[in-house]
Amino acid sequence: xxxxxxxxxxxxxxxxxxxxxxxxxxxxxxxxxxxxxxxxxxxxxxxxxxxxxxxxxxxxxxxxxxxxxxxxxxxxxxxxxxxxxxxxxxxxxxxxxxxxxxxxxxxxxxxxxxxxxxxxxxxxxxxxxxxxxxxxxxxxxxxxxxxxxxxxxxxxxxxxxxxxxxxxxxxxxxxxxxxxxxxxxxxxxxxxxxxxxxxxxxxxxxxxxxxxxxxxxxxxxxxxxxxxxxxxxxxxxxxxxxxxxxxxxxxxxxxxxxxxxxxxxxxxxxxxxxxxxxxxxxxxxxxxxxxxxxxxxxxxxxxxxxxxxxxxxxxxxxxxxxxxxxxxxxxxxxxxxxxxxxxxxxxxxxxxxxxxxxxxxxxxxxxxxxxxxxxxxxxxxxxxxxxxxxxxxxxxxxxxxxxxxxxxxxxxxxxxxxxxxxxxxxxxxxxxxxxxxxxxxxxxxxxxxxxxxxxxxx
Amino acid sequence: xxxxxxxxxxxxxxxxxxxxxxxxxxxxxxxxxxxxxxxxxxxxxxxxxxxxxxxxxxxxxxxxxxxxxxxxxxxxxxxxxxxxxxxxxxxxxxxxxxxxxxxxxxxxxxxxxxxxxxxxxxxxxxxxxxxxxxxxxxxxxxxxxxxxxxxxxxxxxxxxxxxxxxxxxxxxxxxxxxxxxxxxxxxxxxxxxxxxxxxxxxxxxxxxxxxxxxxxxxxxxxxx
Ligand code: SF4
Ligand code: SF4
Ligand code: SF4
Ligand code: SF4
Numbered sequence: 001x002x003x004x005x006x007x008x009x010x011x012x013x014x015x016x017x018x019x020x021x022x023x024x025x026x027x028x029x030x031x032x033x034x035x036x037x038x039x040x041x042x043x044x045x046x047x048x049x050x051x052x053x054x055x056x057x058x059x060x061x062x063x064x065x066x067x068x069x070x071x072x073x074x075x076x077x078x079x080x081x082x083x084x085x086x087x088x089x090x091x092x093x094x095x096x097x098x099x100x101x102x103x104x105x106x107x108x109x110x111x112x113x114x115x116x117x118x119x120x121x122x123x124x125x126x127x128x129x130x131x132x133x134x135x136x137x138x139x140x141x142x143x144x145x146x147x148x149x150x151x152x153x154x155x156x157x158x159x160x161x162x163x164x165x166x167x168x169x170x171x172x173x174x175x176x177x178x179x180x181x182x183x184x185x186x187x188x189x190x191x192x193x194x195x196x197x198x199x200x201x202x203x204x205x206x207x208x209x210x211x212x213x214x215x216x217x218x219x220x221x222x223x224x225x226x227x228x229x230x231x232x233x234x235x236x237x238x239x240x241x242x243x244x245x246x247x248x249x250x251x252x253x254x255x256x257x258x259x260x261x262x263x264x265x266x267x268x269x270x271x272x273x274x275x276x277x278x279x280x281x282x283x284x285x286x287x288x289x290x291x292x293x294x295x296x297x298x299x300x301x302x303x304x305x306x307x308x309x310x311x312x313x314x315x316x317x318x319x320x321x322x323x324x325x326x327x328x329x330x331x332x333x334x335x336x337x338x339x340x341x342x343x344x345x346x347x348x349x350x351x352x353x354x355x356x357x358x359x360x361x362x363x364x365x366x367x368x369x370x371x372x373x374x375x376x377x378x379x380x381x382x383x384x385x386x387x388x389x390x391x392x393x394x395x396x397x398x399x400x401x402x403x404x405x406x407x408x409x410x411x412x413x414x415x416x417x418x419x420x421x422x423x424x425x426x427x428x429x430x431x432x433x434x435x436x437x438x439x440x441x442x443x444x445x446x447x448x449x450x451x452x453x454x455x456x457x458x
Numbered sequence: 459x460x461x462x463x464x465x466x467x468x469x470x471x472x473x474x475x476x477x478x479x480x481x482x483x484x485x486x487x488x489x490x491x492x493x494x495x496x497x498x499x500x501x502x503x504x505x506x507x508x509x510x511x512x513x514x515x516x517x518x519x520x521x522x523x524x525x526x527x528x529x530x531x532x533x534x535x536x537x538x539x540x541x542x543x544x545x546x547x548x549x550x551x552x553x554x555x556x557x558x559x560x561x562x563x564x565x566x567x568x569x570x571x572x573x574x575x576x577x578x579x580x581x582x583x584x585x586x587x588x589x590x591x592x593x594x595x596x597x598x599x600x601x602x603x604x605x606x607x608x609x610x611x612x613x614x615x616x617x618x619x620x621x622x623x624x625x626x627x628x629x630x631x632x633x634x635x636x637x638x639x640x641x642x643x644x645x646x647x648x649x650x651x652x653x654x655x656x657x658x659x660x661x662x663x664x665x666x667x668x669x670x671x672x673x674x675x676x677x678x679x680x681x682x
Contacts, residue, residue: 284492323497382506
């Protein structure tokens with residue numbers, strides 16, 4: 001390992017973005033072994049030739065191509081054909097472009113298909129060009145390309161699932177109402193896009209959550225367009241999601257701008273400090289695993305966990321899940337609300353909805369605002385129920401609008417476990433309620449509260 | 459490590475007598491903390507839940523908690539000596555080892571188990587554990603491509619799968635992987651299939667539970 005470690009503005013995992021102002025390094029995904037540190041100062045370890053090496057970087061961009069799966073073996077891929085393909089084409093054979101064989105394709109693939117059809121016509125206006133699609137997707141000037149292609153007599157045939165079949169030897173059967181068609185020719189098919197290779201491993205190395213389809217960005221409004229849950233780590237292309245091809249240009253520009261902004265300086269997101277008591281920590285890794293922002297790492301000297309202040313986005317999920325109560329937050333006060341109508345609300349949704357409402361929908365309720373409802377421990381729930389005869393309502397967010405990604409699901413798990421324990425002891429589980437809101441749901445908030453208050457008052 | 463699961467609260471409640479006046483819940487800060495069953499977090503939330511319950515019954519029961527590093531070692535328990543003596547009953551959230559060790563140290567005290575000690579397992583996902591070893595006392599992993607036939611085959615078969623193995627799943631429950639499917643695949647992967655062909659005589663179970671209660675000594679600590 002080198003004595004002094006080189007520091008870059010940005011490290012690309014996969015393909016670099018064009019830029020002359022940033023110092024950069026590119027590492028193949030397969031060589032990466034570990035990531036430590038946080039935005040402004042990541043250390044990446046990777047396998048170089050025979051030995052492990054390290055670099056430091058302020059930002060990381062994962063930019064890997066989608067994996068492509070062709071729906072039929074042996075046909076050409078719409079993403080793979082270039083100029084030479086048409087130049088060498090046999091003009092007697094029709095060109096057959098299939099845009100959405102099994103799945104709808106991204107708008108970028110519509111664009112490629114339309115351009116290919118037009119090029120074929122300009123090389124040889126007499127050539128027959130068929131274009132099969134389920135839905136034309138629009139971006140940039142796709143609509144103009146489409147109109148132009150119609151004028152050039154490209155034959156567009158819309159199909160639904162099952163109306164189009166491609167046989168093993170590349171023959172096309174199309175049947176729709178009054179049309180029955182069988183065709184053969186040069187077949188170019190839009191591939192199905194899958195997450196980039198190695199994303200599993202990368203998710204583990206960077207300790208970030210993957211979405212259900214396997215991409216490194218979960219479906220969440222706070223992450224658009226290229227943010228991951230971890231500050232300073234950006235995901236593009238086949239690492240990000242199925243639509244990444246369509247918005248490529250915007251995404252690149254956005255990412256480079258963000259990186260440049262980071263380089264000027266990064267602030268902590270919360271003035272409260274979270275620290276781990278190394279005498280209590282049993283290094284169970286629970287905090288590390290649940291942190292939605294990859295903000296925790298093991299302190300190798302103390303052999304306990306360490307919360308990275310710039311990476312932490314202050315949800316408190318780690319605090320509520322630590323089995324040893326080893327993590328504390330400065331400024332934490334043990335409050336003991338006594339009111340019969342207590343509400344715990346998330347500052348990113350219900351609190352905003354409350355502000356937007358014309359009258360305070362929470363007047364008369366004892367309200368506690370938390371950075372994320374994942375702050376709530378079972379202990380808190382029981383203590384609050386013990387403090388009064390009344391009810392407790394916890395208002396979290398819908399998953400796609402949860403600033404802490406999994407925070408609200410985690411809270412729901414805690415609430416439902418608490419409810420089931422209450423039930424087992426013949427205590428009323430209905431005294432605790434959990435509801436999800438989005439920030440725009442001011443109206444729902446009032447309606448929900450009225451309802452809930454109505455029930456409580458009965 | 460030792461994996462545990464917090465007992466159902468209703469069962470815990472039923473263990474406690476009607477005239478109970480004080481309860482001391484002791485968490486254990488090692489195995490059961492890591493397996494999220496009996497650390498400080500569980501001890502405290504159980505305390506708060508039971509308090510809520512006693513109050514609903516109009517009973518005045520004092521419930522306190524402490525969590526110590528390991529309940530299976532004397533030195534860690536000493537600090538709680540006084541607190542233990544001041545409570546009617548102790549509810550230990552350690553594994554069965556800790557519960558009994560507390561009992562040995564406090565012969566006159568009622569020590570109740572709050573955790574079910576489930577198995578020796580590995581952490582397979584956040585909040586999820588899988589059994590890996592049965593503690594048979596004579597490890598034979600070297601002959602089985604590193605996959606334990608004793609613990610991971612539901613029937614502890616050591617000469618190949620039973621007839622109920624299907625699509626990699628065990629006939630006892632199709633949520634369970636067939637241990638022999640795992641052994642076969644791993645042996646193939648590391649090029650040791652031929653080792654599975656030799657016949658294994660009956661396993662000597664005397665080192666396991668069948669030989670009676672087990673104990674052992676490290677010779678470096680004893681003179682002949
Ligand atoms: S959850 Fe708590 S005990 Fe476990 S590693 Fe994190 S700080 Fe340590
Ligand atoms: S408070 Fe939230 S973001 Fe910060 S370290 Fe804990 S879990 Fe991660
Ligand atoms: S008492 Fe049980 S749970 Fe506690 S440290 Fe000992 S073996 Fe582990
Ligand atoms: S052979 Fe015995 S000691 Fe080895 S893993 Fe299996 S049960 Fe455990």
